[in-house]
Amino acid sequence: MATTEAPSLPVSLANDEIPARSLWQMMLRRFIKHRMALIGFFILVGILLYVTIGSLIFTEAYANYNDTSLRLQPPSAEHPFGTDTVGRDILARTVYGGQISLIIGILAVTVAVTLGTAIGALAGYYGGLVDSILMRLTEAMLSIPSLLLLLVMAKFFSGKIPDVNLLGRTFSGSVIVIILIIGLTSWTYLARIVRSTFLSIREQEFILAARALGIPDRRIILSHILPNALAPIIVAATLGVASAILSEAYISFLGMGVRPPTATWGSMLDGAYQYLEEAPWLWFYPGLLIILTVMSINFVGDGLRDALDPRGDKKV
Amino acid sequence: MGRYIIRRLLQAVPLLFIISLVLFVLMQASGDPLATLGGRQPPRAEDRERLARQWGLDKPILVQYLYWLIGNDWTLVDVNGDGTGDQPGTRLGVLRGDFGNSLVTRQPAMQVIAERIPNTLILMLTAEALIIIFSLFIGVYSALHPYSFFDNVLTGFSFITFSMPIFWIALMLMYIFAIRFKAWGLPYLPTVGMYDPVVGRTFAQVASHLVLPAMSIALIDIARYSRYIRSNMLEVINSDYIRTARAKGLRERSILFVHAFKNAALPLVTIVGMDLPLLLAGAVVTERIFAWPGMGRLFLDHLNRADFPVMMGLLMLISVAVVVFQLLTDLVYTWLDPRIRYA
Numbered sequence A: 001m002a003t004t005e006a007p008s009l010p011v012s013l014a015n016d017e018i019p020a021r022s023l024w025q026m027m028l029r030r031f032i033k034h035r036m037a038l039i040g041f042f043i044l045v046g047i048l049l050y051v052t053i054g055s056l057i058f059t060e061a062y063a064n065y066n067d068t069s070l071r072l073q074p075p076s077a078e079h080p081f082g083t084d085t086v087g088r089d090i091l092a093r094t095v096y097g098g099q100i101s102l103i104i105g106i107l108a109v110t111v112a113v114t115l116g117t118a119i120g121a122l123a124g125y126y127g128g129l130v131d132s133i134l135m136r137l138t139e140a141m142l143s144i145p146s147l148l149l150l151l152v153m154a155k156f157f158s159g160k161i162p163d164v165n166l167l168g169r170t171f172s173g174s175v176i177v178i179i180l181i182i183g184l185t186s187w188t189y190l191a192r193i194v195r196s197t198f199l200s201i202r203e204q205e206f207i208l209a210a211r212a213l214g215i216p217d218r219r220i221i222l223s224h225i226l227p228n229a230l231a232p233i234i235v236a237a238t239l240g241v242a243s244a245i246l247s248e249a250y251i252s253f254l255g256m257g258v259r260p261p262t263a264t265w266g267s268m269l270d271g272a273y274q275y276l277e278e279a280p281w282l283w284f285y286p287g288l289l290i291i292l293t294v295m296s297i298n299f300v301g302d303g304l305r306d307a308l309d310p311r312g313d314k315k316v
Numbered sequence B: 001m002g003r004y005i006i007r008r009l010l011q012a013v014p015l016l017f018i019i020s021l022v023l024f025v026l027m028q029a030s031g032d033p034l035a036t037l038g039g040r041q042p043p044r045a046e047d048r049e050r051l052a053r054q055w056g057l058d059k060p061i062l063v064q065y066l067y068w069l070i071g072n073d074w075t076l077v078d079v080n081g082d083g084t085g086d087q088p089g090t091r092l093g094v095l096r097g098d099f100g101n102s103l104v105t106r107q108p109a110m111q112v113i114a115e116r117i118p119n120t121l122i123l124m125l126t127a128e129a130l131i132i133i134f135s136l137f138i139g140v141y142s143a144l145h146p147y148s149f150f151d152n153v154l155t156g157f158s159f160i161t162f163s164m165p166i167f168w169i170a171l172m173l174m175y176i177f178a179i180r181f182k183a184w185g186l187p188y189l190p191t192v193g194m195y196d197p198v199v200g201r202t203f204a205q206v207a208s209h210l211v212l213p214a215m216s217i218a219l220i221d222i223a224r225y226s227r228y229i230r231s232n233m234l235e236v237i238n239s240d241y242i243r244t245a246r247a248k249g250l251r252e253r254s255i256l257f258v259h260a261f262k263n264a265a266l267p268l269v270t271i272v273g274m275d276l277p278l279l280l281a282g283a284v285v286t287e288r289i290f291a292w293p294g295m296g297r298l299f300l301d302h303l304n305r306a307d308f309p310v311m312m313g314l315l316m317l318i319s320v321a322v323v324v325f326q327l328l329t330d331l332v333y334t335w336l337d338p339r340i341r342y343a
Helices: A017-033 A035-057 A060-064 A090-126 A128-143 A146-157 A173-185 A188-201 A205-212 A217-253 A281-308 A310-315 B002-028 B045-054 B061-070 B109-144 B149-162 B166-183 B203-237 B240-247 B252-282 B284-289 B295-304 B308-336
Strands: A164-166 A169-171
Touching: A017 A035, A017 A281, A035 A090, A035 A281, A060 A090, A090 A128, A090 A173, A090 A188, A090 A217, A090 A281, A128 A188, A128 B002, A128 B308, A146 A173, A146 A217, A146 B002, A146 B284, A146 B295, A146 B308, A169 A173, A173 A217, A188 A217, A205 A217, A217 A281, A217 B166, A281 B149, A281 B166, B002 B061, B002 B308, B109 B149, B109 B203, B109 B252, B109 B284, B109 B295, B109 B308, B149 B203, B166 B203, B166 B284, B203 B252, B203 B284, B240 B252, B252 B308, B284 B295, B295 B308
Parallel strands: none
Antiparallel strands: A164 A169
């Protein structure tokens, strides 16, 4: 790609093969030096181990097994996090709920990144009418409080998607609904970043050269301009996972999210406030896991921002 | 300046139009208001058909939107439910200030909403006041003592708070200040509602019921804003004009609180202006947990019954508030900071 034009570019990710490798190494070194990011990274690894190794210890059937004679038992050796309103083991449910919460977070961000990048790239590259229409749409999305929009959309899609079987497990269709609606409501920030990168890069000479060579728009957009926006996209995507997990928790907490028996950390808290006094463990542990996850992802995101920002050298 | 305001307002028109159309389509398809009409007993099929015709729910969605927007007094509507239009409609449409009647209470939607606005405002303005006071205090203190013990504790605290879901904060506050305090024999705070119905809606009652929900809303934003003010203040303190003020021999206190503070707090206007209208809606979760009778709860209750006139009214109200507050923020900012001019 645009090797000959490299000197006219500011330091960026997309110059050519060999410096790019050392650039990634530089980033890795900056990231490791970022103490909070490293702590966040290890907490995150711990949580991933928790939800994966946990599912080797407890079966999903055990997590969904209810015995109402054991309902609302306080934490004990047998049920370290206690049992819920129908006697299910909360520890096992946080393992399986965590898997779903994390999957929702990651897939929702994938949807949002795809949408946001596409919309931002089209608006920034073509400008004019396309830009005006797409940006009005973005502003419209930003003017509606996202939680209210999420609730309206949750209601809109609810029951329209059937359950799916994947890898021998049944996932409630509501999981897909949640992924879709969080993705559909959280692309606006990304679209704006990508658009502004496109606006500034498309005026540069190497793009003019690429056009003169007859390279199709699609290739110019994807392989000449887009790599320049990679750093902010990575940071926004990382932080997006944290807010997607929070969004899921809010929707599920309000009873519009993932349907039982599939658990998420958020849906485990649905209705828990009615047992505030009798069973604080109902909401304490799932909530704690949400906080740990969101916090560690935020740390990693901040670390990535400092590591990927070319001007960030002085901070480390 | 006048032309700038007019241009901004004109730009807002297509924006609000897009918002209303998108929301209307989403809402119409998101539930059947007739299904919940009879309470536990769903209405009979022929009744449903008749009601759908009488309420105009059988019309294509864009026609329904048109009626919502400009009213239906120019066309014939089906009053007796026999499938043909009989007499002119009575709705005036949103553009003439008529948001339609609630499908649940049959009262005008705006009246249903207006009843809740004062309750939400009490909660929101208290929370916003807490946010501004605490975040200014914490932010400025941290900036004046960077990397001190207190600053580090606050940094850690704000990172944790920032990652908390608001319902967890609310549950935690309820657990500590209502349940544990009660168990320890300390004076404890009420958790549910706006006032004790036995005592009535007195100032002391509302104030004591206000503490926990307002704190739940405020905590996250205190964490966010105080970090923001801290970094602003740090930047300003190290700038040249502060060094000049020091060189002139001004007193440290007047340097900090007159020269530095003014510039450091200025950007706060922007984020408060952006967040204030969103706070109107941001209380959905808090209002639900604390059973606070505000707009957020109204939204949840009527969402479940597919009462779209009320929900559309609420969402449009908030969208208009967002647009107006954005403009106001920009105007206030030019007034506060003469360096900025809009052409």
